[in-house]
Amino acid sequence: MAAKTLYDKIWELHEVRRDDDGTALLYIDRHLVHEVTSPQAFEGLEIAQRSLWRKRSILAVPDHNVPTTGLELGITDPVARLQVDTLNQNCDKYGLTEFKMGDVRQGIVHVIGPEQGATLPGMTVVCGDSHTSTHGAFAALAFGIGTSEVEHVMATQCLIQKKSKNMRVTVDGKVAEGITAKDIVLHIIGEIGTAGGTGCTIEFAGEAITNLSMEGRMTVCNMTIEAGARAGLIACDQTTLDYVRGRPFAPQGEAWEQAITCWADLHSDPDAVFDREVVIDAQDIAPQVTWGTSPEMVCAVHQRVPDPAQEPDPIKAGGMQNALDYMGLKANTPLDQVFVDKIFIGSCTNSRIEDLRAAASVVKGRKVADSVKLAMVVPGSGLIKQQAEDEGLDRIFIEAGFEWREPGCSMCLGMNADQLGSGERCASTSNRNFEGRQGQGGRTHLVSPAMAAAAAVKGHFTDVREL
Amino acid sequence: MEKFEKFTGIVAGIDRPNIDTDAIIPKQYLKSIKRSGFGVNLFDAWRYLDPGEPGQDHSRRRINPDFVLNKDPFKDAQILLARENFACGSSREHAVWALLDFGIKAVIAPSFADIFYNNSFKNGLLPIALGSELVDQLFSELESNEDCQLSIDLENQVVRNASGTEMAFEIEEFRKYCLLNGLDDIGLTMQHAETIKAFEQQYYEKLPWLR
Ligand code: SF4
Numbered sequence: 001m002a003a004k005t006l007y008d009k010i011w012e013l014h015e016v017r018r019d020d021d022g023t024a025l026l027y028i029d030r031h032l033v034h035e036v037t038s039p040q041a042f043e044g045l046e047i048a049q050r051s052l053w054r055k056r057s058i059l060a061v062p063d064h065n066v067p068t069t070g071l072e073l074g075i076t077d078p079v080a081r082l083q084v085d086t087l088n089q090n091c092d093k094y095g096l097t098e099f100k101m102g103d104v105r106q107g108i109v110h111v112i113g114p115e116q117g118a119t120l121p122g123m124t125v126v127c128g129d130s131h132t133s134t135h136g137a138f139a140a141l142a143f144g145i146g147t148s149e150v151e152h153v154m155a156t157q158c159l160i161q162k163k164s165k166n167m168r169v170t171v172d173g174k175v176a177e178g179i180t181a182k183d184i185v186l187h188i189i190g191e192i193g194t195a196g197g198t199g200c201t202i203e204f205a206g207e208a209i210t211n212l213s214m215e216g217r218m219t220v221c222n223m224t225i226e227a228g229a230r231a232g233l234i235a236c237d238q239t240t241l242d243y244v245r246g247r248p249f250a251p252q253g254e255a256w257e258q259a260i261t262c263w264a265d266l267h268s269d270p271d272a273v274f275d276r277e278v279v280i281d282a283q284d285i286a287p288q289v290t291w292g293t294s295p296e297m298v299c300a301v302h303q304r305v306p307d308p309a310q311e312p313d314p315i316k317a318g319g320m321q322n323a324l325d326y327m328g329l330k331a332n333t334p335l336d337q338v339f340v341d342k343i344f345i346g347s348c349t350n351s352r353i354e355d356l357r358a359a360a361s362v363v364k365g366r367k368v369a370d371s372v373k374l375a376m377v378v379p380g381s382g383l384i385k386q387q388a389e390d391e392g393l394d395r396i397f398i399e400a401g402f403e404w405r406e407p408g409c410s411m412c413l414g415m416n417a418d419q420l421g422s423g424e425r426c427a428s429t430s431n432r433n434f435e436g437r438q439g440q441g442g443r444t445h446l447v448s449p450a451m452a453a454a455a456a457v458k459g460h461f462t463d464v465r466e467l
Numbered sequence: 468m469e470k471f472e473k474f475t476g477i478v479a480g481i482d483r484p485n486i487d488t489d490a491i492i493p494k495q496y497l498k499s500i501k502r503s504g505f506g507v508n509l510f511d512a513w514r515y516l517d518p519g520e521p522g523q524d525h526s527r528r529r530i531n532p533d534f535v536l537n538k539d540p541f542k543d544a545q546i547l548l549a550r551e552n553f554a555c556g557s558s559r560e561h562a563v564w565a566l567l568d569f570g571i572k573a574v575i576a577p578s579f580a581d582i583f584y585n586n587s588f589k590n591g592l593l594p595i596a597l598g599s600e601l602v603d604q605l606f607s608e609l610e611s612n613e614d615c616q617l618s619i620d621l622e623n624q625v626v627r628n629a630s631g632t633e634m635a636f637e638i639e640e641f642r643k644y645c646l647l648n649g650l651d652d653i654g655l656t657m658q659h660a661e662t663i664k665a666f667e668q669q670y671y672e673k674l675p676w677l678r
Contacts, residue, residue, distance in 0.1 A: 016666040017659060023641045025659060027666060029677060037558065039500035050653065053663075065498065079498040079521050086500050123677070130558040130582055144582055146560035147502075148589035148652070156656045158663060162639070164581075194485060195552040198581060228555065230581050251676035259676045294485050315550060319484055413494050422518075434489040434556060440518045 003269035005166045006233050007201045010141040010266070014124050016158055025158040029123040030140075033060040033096070033150070034109045035087040036415075037128030041151035042090040052094055053157040059118050059249075060091050060098040063108045064415045068378050068405035071101065080416065107381025107407040110134040110348035114218065115381055117247025121236040121263040126153055131348050131431065133224040137217035138244070139236035139266040141201070144225065165275040167200035167229065168268075171208035173282040178465040180358065181216030182350060182429070182448035184208060185223040186288035190298040192278055197229025200276060203268060204234050208282035214243040215354035222349045223431050226295040235267035289335050289461050290433045290446040292323035297433075299335055301451070301463045307331035326435055327443050328423065336461050338445070339371060342426040343402075343456040344438070345449050346378030347412035350429035353384050353391075355449040360393040362453035362464060368401035369459030376403040376418070378410040402456070414439045427455035468591045470649035474572065475618040476545025479535045480609045481510075486549055487556035488583065492565040496521050505561055506568030510536060536569070546617055548605055549576040553594075554583030563590045573619050575626065577602050588642045589652060593621060595636045621647060 004012075016025040038060075045052070052058070065080040067073075075081040084101065091098035099105040105112060110131050113119040119135040125142035126132060128150040135142035149159055169188055189196070202224050209220065217234050224232030241260060244250050251259045286300035297320070299306070308324065308331060311317040324331060329338065345351070345359050356379060368375045377397050379385040385407055388394055394404045411418040412430040420426050420442025429452050430437075433444040447455065454464040496508045498521055507525045512518075514536060516529040535541050547566065553576040554562055563586045566574065573593040587594045597605075608628060609615045618627040621643060625633045645652065656663075671678045 017662050019641065021640050023639070025656060025663070027663070027670065036497050037560070040502045040560075043500070043502075048653070077498075083498050083500055120677075122674075128558055128560075130556065132558075144558035146558055146563070146582060146586035146589060148560060148586065152653050152656065155653050156660075156663065157667075158656055158659075160641075160652055160656065194555055195578060195580075198552070198578060228552065228580065255676040259674075262674065294487075315484060318482075322483070413489075415494050415497065432487075432489070432556065434487045436493055436512050437489050440493070440512055 003272040005268040005272045005274060006139060006203055006235055006266060007141065007166055010122060010124065011163055013122065014141070022162050024161055024163065026124060026161045027158055028126050028153050029057060030113070030118060030125040031058045031153050032109050032113050032125065032127035032132070033058055034064060034127070034129060035062045035083045036064045037147050038090070038150055039083065039086045040147045041128070041154060044151045045154060050155045052154050055094060055096055057157065058096045059113065059116070060087060060096055061106055061109050061112055062087055062101060064409045064413065066101055066408040067416050068408050068410050068418060071406055104382035104386060107384065108348045108351065108409055110222065111351060111380030111384070114138065114214070115247070115383060117244055117250030120244065120250065121240055121266050126159065130225045131222050133230065133232045134218050134222040134348055136221040136224065136232040137214060137234050138240055139233060139263070141231055141233070143230040164230070165200040167197055167202045167276040168274040169202055169204050169278045169280065170206040171204070171280045171282050172206045173208060174211065175208050175282045175285055178450070179285050179287065180448040180450060181212050181219035183285055183288045185220045186290065186295065186298045186446060187285045188280060189223065189227045189295045190288070191280060192227055194226060194294050194296045195228040197224065197227040200229045201231045201233060202227065202229045204232060206282070209234060210237065213354055214239060215352040218352070219349055223295065226431055236263045287448065287451050287463055287465070289451065291327065291329060291335060292320065293326055293433055293435050294323070295431070295433060295446060297323055298446070301335050301461055303335060305329050305331055305333045305335060336463065339425070339460045340427045340445070340455050341373045341424040342420060343372060343375035343452050344411040344426055344428040344430065345376070345452050346380070346410050347430035348380065349431045350449050351378060351380030351384065353387050355429065356384070356388050356393050359449040359453040360396045362450050362467065363400040363402070363457065364396050366400055366457045368456045371459040372456055374403065375401060375456045376405055376411070378405045379407050381407050411438050413437060427452045427461065468649045468651055471591055471593060471621050471646040473618070473620045473622065474545065475616055476572065477540050477543055478546040478548050478605070478609060478615045478617050479541040479544035480548040480606055481535060482550065482606060484550035485552045485555055488554055488559050488562045489556055491554060491562040492559065495519070497559060497561055502564050503568060505565035506570070509565040509569045510534070543570065545570055545572050546619065547571050547574045548602065548609065549574065550602065551577040551599070553579050555580040558582045560586045560590070563587050563592050567592055575602065575605065588646060591646060591649070593619065593646065595619070595626060597626070597634055597636055601634050
């Protein structure tokens with residue numbers, strides 16, 4: 001039997017049929033649904049008078065629009081409220097599982113799926129959201145889909161897909177002390193570029209990856225889409241099983257034993273061939289800070305803002321200059337001299353308990369710098385918030401001058417009131433630094449939770465290891 | 468979905484790589500629960516000088532006169548020309564809806580983000596990937612010839628310029644067939660309902676904990 005990659009194995013398990021040209025029907029196990037990309041899909045089903053194929057595959061949650069303060073008031077923005085109400089109505093009507101606002105299990109869709117054990121190894125997981133790649137950390141084939149595809153999965157439990165290419169990014173060796181999953185993935189994107197994985201499913205491998213906790217693995221897979229690949233994967237191992245065991249949606253008892261026997265095969269065969277291989281030396285990775293308007297525009301914190309004049313490719317140089325203009329940065333400025341106005345610790349990239357612990361350990365006994373206008377922590381789910389409070393992390397943040405908020409997407413994309421003003425500069429643990437992402441004219445620098453916390457304390461970027 | 472017919476239309480160029488979905492349609496407009504009406508907010512932050520909110524009267528906003536889609540004849544553009552990795556970022560299908568609602572029927576770029584590429588076909592928008600040199604050439608033609616028009620012939624998989632030069636493009640047979648015939652994916656998949664049921668049966672026998 002030919003050696004297979006992890007991607008090959010999961011694909012084969014889910015292929016319902018395939019045409020000669022390779023167009024296949026892929027069976028979907030888990031369908032996560034949120035309020036922004038689903039209303040038009042439900043409407044489409046209704047118009048065509050189609051029913052849902054497998055209601056129990058769906059787990060729904062409002063996250064993008066939910067406010068992170070004053071929950072007792074509900075959503076005050078009428079347009080946002082209509083969207084959340086529409087999700088509630090659709091879920092009630094079809095009898096779908098939904099964690100509504102006010103439920104302690106509510107949170108960011110990519111945080112709650114794994115937290116509930118709704119994401120399991122070997123599954124296919126889809127959601128109308130590009131950061132569905134997060135779930136690949138569980139050796140699940142997980143990718144974002146558009147609204148038409150949301151409707152397609154609801155109606156048929158399948159997607160029309162063509163298999164993508166196999167790519168492997170191996171991070172060899174151990175990372176230095178203080179280097180986090182976020183630094184690893186930003187460094188990878190800096191190396192391969194935002195289109196580096198286009199058309200591929202990327203498997204992350206190597207010692208630095210397997211050493212990561214599930215939280216860290218989710219951070220890496222989360223940002224696969226920023227490298228252009230729809231899906232990222234990490235093999236299933238003991239770390240995976242330890243995380244999944246005992247979660248509400250995970251199999252129990254005999255079913256668990258059956259499942260783990262099957263999951264033992266969820267890794268690439270040793271001699272499997274990849275279409276593309278990239279190898280990165282973990283020792284080369286320093287704390288990362290993005291300086292531009294694309295996640296590939298990233299440097300180590302002790303470096304300087306790059307100079308477009310040094311870029312030989314005129315299109316790239318133009319792109320760099322546009323980015324610097326937008327970001328209000330001068331070429332050659334040392335990154336650790338760049339001051340920030342706001343700090344955002346949250347998003348599906350970095351809002352899990354480990355992230356909050358990392359940030360809290362930096363902040364503990366320190367104060368947010370006076371020059372920082374707002375520093376906020378937005379836990380990824382109600383359960384994480386609760387756990388953090390049980391551990392006293394909320395006190396640490398509040399005493400340092402942070403705001404401790406309710407769970408949701410929040411300032412990651414600023415669909416609710418949490419936004420950057422024009423020209424405001426933010427150290428953010430989210431995943432996109434696009435123009436206007438966190439608010440029109442807002443300037444985003446992507447960093448790890450520890451680096452965001454360090455920036456909060458200093459008022460400017462700094463190497464957290466030297467704090 | 469409407470059938471994709473051969474057409475000749477005005478080309479507007481945005482000479483930037485990595486144009487992301489936040490630029491194509493900013494998040495505040497994603498709050499809509501409809502599929503239509505996004506055209507006025509296409510490239511909102513570039514098209515207008517003032518920040519926009521959903522539901523506002525867009526005729527009263529401050530237009531950015533320098534942005535290509537605000538200029539004649541590009542206000543009526545049906546084809547968009549851009550650089551590599553067009554529409555990277557989020558899965559929002561609103562990006563496709565906004566382009567279509569504005570009147571764009573085809574986008575030409577050296578490469579596209581995967582999700583956007585997929586979403587386009589579900590809505591009858593044609594993404595055409597041409598080599599970087601050809602895209603370079605089209606950009607320079609645009610510069611020297613203000614009202615540049617192109618003909619898009621999906622059937623024969625060619626883009627034709629005013630002087631008759633043809634540029635061939637690749638497209639998967641299945642996608643082409645669906646576009647040309649205006650076919651809805653769900654209807655096509657439903658034809659395989661029995662196959663899906665048979666698949667499920669053996670699947671859940673094999674993996675009973677997922678049942
Ligand atoms: S946290 Fe940000 S990236 Fe993640 S799902 Fe929400 S909006 Fe998208």
